[in-house]
Structures are given as C-alpha cells and as structure tokens.
Amino acid sequence: MAFFAEGVDRVSLIRKAMPTADRFIAVLEGKGLSQSENMELFDVWIDFVRADAEFHAIRDIILSFPREWVLNRIEEAVEPHLRDYEDYCRYLDLYESLDASLTAKLALRACTHSDVEVQEMGKRTLDKLNR
Secondary structure (H helix, E strand, O other), X not given: OOOOOOXXXXXXXXXXXXXXXXXXXXXXXXXXXXXXXXXXXXXXXXXXXXXXXXXXXHHHHHHOOOHHHHHOOHHHHHHHHOOOHXXXXXXXXXXXXXXXXXXXXXXXXXXXXXXHHHHHHHHHHHHHXXX
C-alpha cells in the first residue's frame, strides 16, 4: 500500500514509526504530509525534536504551522520533556526560531535548574537575547 494513497491513515503510521528505527523515514514522509496531518502529530514532533539527526527537519515542520497556533500549545507540549541539558538545548534552539519572549522564559527556567550546565546554557541564551 502506497503511503500517500487515498484512505491511508498516514498520521497513525507516522506515530507508530517514530519510536522505532524507521524514525528517519517517518520524518521524511512527514515533510510530505498536509499541514493538518502534521498538526495532528504536533505532540510527536515536539517529543522527537530532541533527536539529533532529525532536529532540523522536525523543527522545519513545526515552523511551518501557524505561529500563533504553535505559541498557544508549545509550552504545555514541551513541559514533560524538560529534564536535562540536551532537552533544554534542543527546546531553546526551537524556541529561538519562534519567539524571543518565549525563549527568555525558558532560559530563565534553565537558570534555576539543578544542573549547573543547564543553568549556564540559560545564562548564555539570555545574554544572546540581550545583545
């Protein structure tokens, strides 16, 4: 069955493929989905934006959504994923592409993290925003 054939539930196929070794293929196929299909996958894209190899492709998918729609959802979607340096690094990078005040808010939060490296990244991000 062809992925883009009529009647194929592409959203479900992408959801199933993302946590597997087929993630790279799923992201490539995701770039060809309609915006509404990709918006249904917002939680998946937010979760896997942390993946190094797919970061730029997933960020581009997220940035293709209406900006206000993303801004109204992103903090709640990102919240469960903020644990360590890598998480903050990826989400700050994504936030920088979206909105300076949102980036500053997350950077301030990073400054209060228990991990000194996360704190330093938060301070660097704030310094960059204030230039």
